[in-house]
Amino acid sequence: MAVFPPTGSSSLELTISVPGFSSYPSLPNSSVRGLDINQVPSIQADQEEWMTAGMEDEEDSSNGSGPPRKKLRLTKEQSRLLEESFRQHHTLNPKQKEALAMQLKLRPRQVEVWFQNRRARSKLKQTEMECEYLKRWFGSLTEQNRRLQREVEELRAMKVGPPTVLSPHSCEPLPASTLTMCPRCERVTTTTTTTLDRDRDRGGPTKTNISSAPATTLSSKVATPAL
DNA sequence: TGGCCGCACCGCCTTACGTCA
DNA sequence: GTTGACGTAAGGCGGTGCGGC
Known part of the structure; x- marks a missing residue:
C-alpha cells in the first residue's frame, strides 16, 4: 500500500498571493478617500429592476423605523466579471475597486464586500480540501500502523523461537x-x-x-x- | 521621536434574504 | 402554498497599517 503522497506544498498555510498587491496601498491623495462609498453610480435601466428595492430600502433605513434588509442579487454578468477579476487579483486597490464598481454599476462597497466574501469562500474550499487530504492520510497511516504492529508481533514470536x-x-x-x-x-x-x-x-x-x-x-x- | 487619533481595509462571525427541492 | 436547506450579500466587531498632528 502506498503512503498517501504529500502534496507539492509542504505547508498548509492558506496564503493568497496577489502579484503586485501584497498589501493594500495607502493612497492618501487618492480620490477614493473622502469618497462616499454609499454613493450610487449612475444606474442604467436594466439595473434598476434589481437594484431599486435595495436602494429604496436604504433610504427607508434613514427613517429609523427598523429597515427590513433586502438582499440584492448580482446578475450573472456581474458575477462573471467579478469572478474574472478575482482570478486576476484576490484583492483590489482603491482604484481597481472604483473602476470595477463603475463597470459593474455597483457601489464600491458592494465590490469590496463581494471580494471579501469570495476570499472567504475560497479559503473555506481550500480548508475542506485539506481536511479531506488529512483524513485520507490518517487512514493511510492507520493502515500502515496496523501492518507494522503485526510485523512487530511476528518478530516478537521469532524471538521466542x-x-x-x-x-x-x-x-x-x-x-x-x-x-x-x-x-x-x-x-x-x-x-x-x-x-x-x-x-x-x-x-x-x-x-x-x-x-x-x-x-x-x-x-x-x-x-x-x-x- | 514617540504617542495619539482618524481612516481605510482586512478577516471572521453572524444575520437575513433569495432560491430551490 | 409551506418548509427547510443552502448560497450569499451585507452588517458588526476587532485588529492592523498608515498618515497627520
Whole structure:
C-alpha cells in the first residue's frame, strides 16, 4: 500500500498571493478617500429592476423605523466579471475597486464586500480540501500502523523461537539473532554477528539492522508530510 | 521621536434574504 | 402554498497599517 503522497506544498498555510498587491496601498491623495462609498453610480435601466428595492430600502433605513434588509442579487454578468477579476487579483486597490464598481454599476462597497466574501469562500474550499487530504492520510497511516504492529508481533514470536540462520559459506548454523527494542524510536532491530563479519572485520561485530532492509519489511518508510 | 487619533481595509462571525427541492 | 436547506450579500466587531498632528 502506498503512503498517501504529500502534496507539492509542504505547508498548509492558506496564503493568497496577489502579484503586485501584497498589501493594500495607502493612497492618501487618492480620490477614493473622502469618497462616499454609499454613493450610487449612475444606474442604467436594466439595473434598476434589481437594484431599486435595495436602494429604496436604504433610504427607508434613514427613517429609523427598523429597515427590513433586502438582499440584492448580482446578475450573472456581474458575477462573471467579478469572478474574472478575482482570478486576476484576490484583492483590489482603491482604484481597481472604483473602476470595477463603475463597470459593474455597483457601489464600491458592494465590490469590496463581494471580494471579501469570495476570499472567504475560497479559503473555506481550500480548508475542506485539506481536511479531506488529512483524513485520507490518517487512514493511510492507520493502515500502515496496523501492518507494522503485526510485523512487530511476528518478530516478537521469532524471538521466542529464533530461526536458524545458516552461513552461506560453511553452511553451519550462525549465532542466533537477538531482537532488541530501540529505546528511542521503539523500533525492533535485530543484531546478527556472522562469522563472515568476524572474518572480515576483527575490529568489532557488524550489526545488520532490519531497518536497512528493503521497504517491504519492517522498515517500511513512513512518509511524513511536512505540515 | 514617540504617542495619539482618524481612516481605510482586512478577516471572521453572524444575520437575513433569495432560491430551490 | 409551506418548509427547510443552502448560497450569499451585507452588517458588526476587532485588529492592523498608515498618515497627520
